[in-house]
Amino acid sequence: MILKEERFSVITYMHRRSDAANGDVERRMPERGPAMENKDSIVTVFEEWVRDIRSELAIAKGRTDEERQEYNETLNRAILGYEEDRSKLLALIHDIVAKRRLSDLPIGSSYGSLPEAIFAEIIGLNVLELILKNKEGLEEIQVVGRQIFEVRNGTAVPSVHMLPSVRDLERIQQNLVLFNQDTLNPRKKWAEVVLRDGSRVTMTAAGFTSEPTLTIRLYTVKKFELAALAAPGLATMNEAMKGLILCLIRSYFNMVVIGPTNSGKTNFIKAMIAEMEDHERIITIESRFELHLRRDFPQKNIVEYEIDEEDPRHAGMQAFKLALRQSPKRICHAEIRDHDANLYVRACTRGHEGSITSVHVNELEDVPDAITDMCMLDGRGMDPIRLTKRITEYVTQVGFEMAVVKGKRKIVRIGEFSYEKGQVCVNDLAIYDDSTDSWKFPGNCRIAHRKKSTKMTEPGIRC
Template sequence: MLRREEAKQPTSGAIETWTQPEDEHPDFQRCVEDIRGVLVASRGRTEEERQQYSESLNRAVLGFEEERVRFIAIINDQLAKRRMNHIVPPNRRYATLAEAVFAEVIGMNVLELLLKDREGLEEIQVVGRDIFEVRGGQAIPSLHKFQHVKEVERIQQNLVLFNNEVINPRKRWAEVSLKDGSRVTLTGFGFTAEPTMTIRFYTMKYFNLHTLCHSDYETMDDKIRTVLLCLLRCCFNMVVIGPTNSGKTNLIKAMIAELPDHERIVTIETRHELMLKRDFPNKNIIEYEVSEDDSVHSGNQAFKLALRQSPKRICHAEIRDDDANVYVRACTRGHEGSVTSVHVNELEDAPDAIADMCMLDGRGMSPARLTKRITEYVTQIGIEMGLIDGKRKLLRIGEYVYENGEVKVRDIVRFDFASRAWTYPQPFSSRAVKRMMKYGPEDCGVMEKMGLTERC
């Protein structure tokens, strides 16, 4: 007989999963362990075969239909060879024994129900028994819920089992990444108060600035697109800020889409998210994936190599403490038109935040002089992204200026929350106009006609 963990009914409307205790189904559990052993042993003989096999398993776990069907078929064949097809699945949700075994060995338990509706699903967040779905950049409580925390821990162990990773009392976290950019971050008891899983799907499609003006996105309008194209052609160094899921990566990728294919671009990321070479196979792009825990393949080392590979622009996904100095040097020594992101609350805070990172290495530098240099050469233009009414919006484009020992931002573009429209409070400074005249006199003329510059 099915029985349920004695607990109060959830008040949020969450659906509890009906299961039976494992010890009441020894035949099924033995079947599960046998199939798990077969799958682990089938990784392949060469490193390339093992990597391909792990990738296929990861995709099956995350609900990709082709790999899912493939592994259910493998499981079904193994059950037939072992004459186990007579075993009755312990959970009524599964139509066949193969599907029930798949859910235990590879699948995601109650998350299977979410994965069946992948349309618009950007992220799954699990905290203990609670599940949240991220759609349109916003997390909402799921209708589904784990019945036992141990079910979350079992999924964690399955994920690391097939990826040469561990999560145990000595190492209470793990990360699993797919080639398409999807990734899973896991934490266990002792590191977080409850076991957690964050599954972030790679949902980005091919974007350019014109696409982001479309009514489906409304990230910007045509006037802003014209401004951004001018900034790109005139090789301003830019910094992008905004909360998670606000569209920073989308915007950076859309700007890169507008650049000439022959321009050499170097990207430096801790995890491949931009996937530029995949989407822009004809572009002259070198993509670095760095490790914070490996000094041989650190961001600092990637920068040193990148600077010897004749980049026109450097795209640094997120500026961090260790590589701040190298990025600043790159932007001040000829690699104009570079772009990065930084975690700050306001555009005005970015130069000081980067200066603070640079000071951490203990060099004797004047903070004021360093901030001035960063303001004028590293963060020439700031862009702020945000979520408004469920859509990712460009909220500000600002030009950084350093006046009277202070960092100031001239608001070239600003989103007005009252009217839900963009305004253009200030024109570009004379310093910016000189740069436009140097790199793009025609662009300067366009900005003048739009009322965004003094006379060019």
């Protein structure tokens, strides 16, 4: 019989079980005498169980190399949110708890059983698991220290849940990076993880930010097509807007999308790509796979690049060089940044019409100048005025501005760029009217663009 005051260890326990052929050693929470009425003591015992079971799960003792590799993959997928693998791990923890006859939950636990509480510590996300169970309208989870905010329908509100301690957030961070070939430590105080459904997790450690942070962005739109965005449920556009956008896509204008974070830029870009011909070769270039076009459009002719700017052999410049040799019809660049602006400009001016990207600016009028500024950073001697004119006419032919309006993501403006008398001009093709919740169409394409759209557009679709 194990003495109450003896410190429990999985290794010691296994030895005792092995030595006692007929032994049925039980390991329960110590009886609640006066010493165990202390909440901290009970929590300490629970933490010991968590550490020991975590070690047993990680060791994968007695498995062949192939079985160990498969098991580690299960752990990895469980951390990343694959429901089938999470169920396997939870069942395994149930078995371990039953064999050891562990029973008591720590005081104040929000979980229905001890295996669920242990799972949340080892594989899960603590109280974030409770938030993720209610995904209706959930778009983002933001954690700062212990405090949690839930973003639903574009609005962040304080959650009814709060992490027990900052240490719990740090443990969640380490769980998320453990099987994803990333680190979060005093030398590297940030990390990013992409979950199974394309959701993105961004983390920072104390010292880089005043408190540890965790942001989980969930992609909630499952059907990527313009018709879905025009339906009353989403109302990102209406039928007239859908017709205009189809015209612009099929006319092979080079397009740019702007808007604040979480305004729906990625989903809109994917909806436009869904309308492109399946046989057209599309090449995407991203710092992290976010669009997941091959996953969502397996029938399309798509090549996806994931670049690493810290490795010159796999940086954006190398990706663009290879991409241009792979006969792309369109290039989809998730977001123009300083180091790759010149390459994208070069691609759009060398025959790859119909390409699309996004830029972080406040208004459409700012887009050409912002891209010009990024191009000038590489130190080459270029005439900024001539470069801005070139970008306006060939790279940013049509722009889309997105915003969150009354909890719904809207395309609030579509504009056609032109360069007139040394100035960037935007001719509004469509503008959202908040007072009537509808779109107005104040202008038409310029003559040159109208000829292009008339030539390229199918009958029945007009700009």
